[in-house]
Amino acid sequence: MQRPSMSRRGARTLGALLGLAAVCGVAAAHGGSLRDASGQELAVPTWLFLSTGGAVVGASFLMASFVTDREFVAAIHEWQRLVPAPRRVLAWTGRLVGVAGFAVVLVTGFAGPSDPLRNAAIVVVWVGWWAAFAMTTYLVGNSWPALNPFRTLTRPLAWASGGSDTTLTPDRAAWASTAFLLALVWFEVVSPLADAPRLLASAAVGYLALAAVGVLAVGHDQWFDDVDPLSRLFRSYGSVAPVQRTADGLSLRLPAMRLTDDVVTTDGGVAFVIALLWGTTYDGLVGTPGWASVARAMVSSGVPAVVLYPAALLVGFLAFHRLYWWAARTARETAPTFTDADHIARRFAPSLLAIAAGYHLAHYLVYALSLSPSLVGALSSPLNPPAARTLVLPGWLSGVGVAAVLLGHLLAIWVAHATAYDELPGRLQAIRSQYALTLAMVFYTMTSLWIVGQPAVEPPYL
Amino acid sequence: MSVETTASDSDADAAATPETEPADDPADAPRCPYCGDPFPTERLRDLHRGLNHYEDLDDSERDAYAAAYRSESEDLQSFRLRALAALVLLYFGFLMTYAVVAV
Numbered sequence: 263m264q265r266p267s268m269s270r271r272g273a274r275t276l277g278a279l280l281g282l283a284a285v286c287g288v289a290a291a292h293g294g295s296l297r298d299a300s301g302q303e304l305a306v307p308t309w310l311f312l313s314t315g316g317a318v319v320g321a322s323f324l325m326a327s328f329v330t331d332r333e334f335v336a337a338i339h340e341w342q343r344l345v346p347a348p349r350r351v352l353a354w355t356g357r358l359v360g361v362a363g364f365a366v367v368l369v370t371g372f373a374g375p376s377d378p379l380r381n382a383a384i385v386v387v388w389v390g391w392w393a394a395f396a397m398t399t400y401l402v403g404n405s406w407p408a409l410n411p412f413r414t415l416t417r418p419l420a421w422a423s424g425g426s427d428t429t430l431t432p433d434r435a436a437w438a439s440t441a442f443l444l445a446l447v448w449f450e451v452v453s454p455l456a457d458a459p460r461l462l463a464s465a466a467v468g469y470l471a472l473a474a475v476g477v478l479a480v481g482h483d484q485w486f487d488d489v490d491p492l493s494r495l496f497r498s499y500g501s502v503a504p505v506q507r508t509a510d511g512l513s514l515r516l517p518a519m520r521l522t523d524d525v526v527t528t529d530g531g532v533a534f535v536i537a538l539l540w541g542t543t544y545d546g547l548v549g550t551p552g553w554a555s556v557a558r559a560m561v562s563s564g565v566p567a568v569v570l571y572p573a574a575l576l577v578g579f580l581a582f583h584r585l586y587w588w589a590a591r592t593a594r595e596t597a598p599t600f601t602d603a604d605h606i607a608r609r610f611a612p613s614l615l616a617i618a619a620g621y622h623l624a625h626y627l628v629y630a631l632s633l634s635p636s637l638v639g640a641l642s643s644p645l646n647p648p649a650a651r652t653l654v655l656p657g658w659l660s661g662v663g664v665a666a667v668l669l670g671h672l673l674a675i676w677v678a679h680a681t682a683y684d685e686l687p688g689r690l691q692a693i694r695s696q697y698a699l700t701l702a703m704v705f706y707t708m709t710s711l712w713i714v715g716q717p718a719v720e721p722p723y724l
Numbered sequence: 725m726s727v728e729t730t731a732s733d734s735d736a737d738a739a740a741t742p743e744t745e746p747a748d749d750p751a752d753a754p755r756c757p758y759c760g761d762p763f764p765t766e767r768l769r770d771l772h773r774g775l776n777h778y779e780d781l782d783d784s785e786r787d788a789y790a791a792a793y794r795s796e797s798e799d800l801q802s803f804r805l806r807a808l809a810a811l812v813l814l815y816f817g818f819l820m821t822y823a824v825v826a827v
Contacts, residue, residue: 598764600761687768690799693803
């Protein structure tokens with residue numbers, strides 16, 4: 263008896279992919295025209311712009327559901343090639359560059375000019391690291407473990423102290439990391455970190471002190487593998503990237519396909535992914551006119567401004583977290599399957615990282631490019647930099663941001679589809695398990711697109 | 725395992741309404757004899773056996789896998805028709821909306 267034939271439906275698959283690209287292109291064009299027109303006259307009403315974005319995600323789910331050939335789906339997410347690389351040389355170069363960058367931030371932060379755009383500490387951290395370097399972690403590969411100056415600088419401490427006896431369970435470590443990440447997002451939003459070089463340099467020293475305490479408490483390996491929020495953040499972004507680090511060396515995969523592996527293994531890990539997604543959203547949300555008017559209304563009705571920002575951060579995180587767990591539980595019923603909701607939540611959480619990466623690109627691409635001359639200027643003479651310049655960018659570039667948000671969601675849909683096929687025995691069951699998750703993704707897309715389409719204003723009461 | 729039983733399973737599988745919502749791991753759920761995993765329907769159990777334990781199966785179990793696969797393919801075909809209808813509706817719905825609103 264032969265196994266039922268699983269013929270490759272190449273033509274059908276190709277058709278689905280082409281259709282997907284066409285829908286995506288149309289939506290991006292609409293988005294682009296909306297952004298360009300926002301200064302003069304709104305060509306497309308916001309509700310239509312948002313529902314188009316939501317519909318693109320929904321339609322791409324429907325199109326992905328036409329691809330039901332297990333072997334084809336597995337061939338896409340399992341494809342990989344080893345790339346030869348001088349890993350030892352790269353690691354040492356990374357350490358040197360990381361420590362040198364840290365030194366530049368400290369010296370120019372404390373002794374450099376106070377104009378933020380001429381100060382090397384400010385532009386290295388915000389333009390060079392938080393915007394441009396973070397982009398490389400999901401567009402190329404995660405080089406933060408080599409570069410991380412906190413990791414390099416605390417290593418002697420780990421040797422001197424001889425390691426730590428206490429170890430956290432992976433779940434607790436991930437929850438601790440989630441809490442640290444939310445605290446970082448809050449600190450970044452409410453403090454003038456992007457304008458005050460002295461404060462930024464002090465924060466860098468503070469982070470080194472935190473890392474030292476962490477290394478003494480749980481050991482160097484566990485702190486940087488599990489707890490340190492920045493390491494976990496870049497590792498999460500790195501799993502979207504095409505270049506992956508494996509036991510045999512560097513390996514090349516199709517973008518985002520590593521997300522179909524067991525990237526998240528604990529409930530705390532799920533919470534971290536949600537916090538990352540919500541953190542980027544929150545960062546954009548507080549810069550919208552809508553938030554400004556809500557915040558003014560709340561403060562005038564008696565809510566202290568100090569409480570408002572952390573409360574909104576927590577409430578939004580809980581809402582995103584709840585929504586995701588609702589989707590994971592609902593998936594058990596719609597599929598149907600007896601697989602634990604925990605297991606489902608962990609398997610599908612990585613797909614959200616593609617969304618977070620797309621949103622980061624949308625948020626920072628224009629920022630990084632327009633401020634890149636400041637970075638070059640400040641680095642060429644750190645203590646006496648030339649007058650700050652910004653690059654004038656073509657208007658269509660903001661359309662790239664909208665396209666990045668949509669592309670992130672399309673990748674997420676495909677990753678979730680591939681994961682469902684990997685996880686569940688039935689082909690129809692795998693498609694049905696995606697109903698609730700697709701709804702959650704439509705909600706996340708519409709939220710992100712709404713923020714991307716809003717004019718940026720200064721958040722009030724900061 | 726005959727084709728008829730898998731055909732009737734497909735109905736249970738297709739109608740995932742709240743009334744037929746699976747209880748948590750009931751004792752009488754069909755289980756995989758090789759790894760003990762429970763499944764909501766026999767069709768899913770047969771598919772799982774074929775995908776994960778194909779080398780260990782006897783002929784009747786392999787037949788059950790083939791039958792389950794075929795019966796699922798039929799359901800997939802009808803799902804595809806509905807998905808296509810939804811896509812067409814979505815496309816023309818937006819086309820009309822853009823024609824009316826965004827001129």
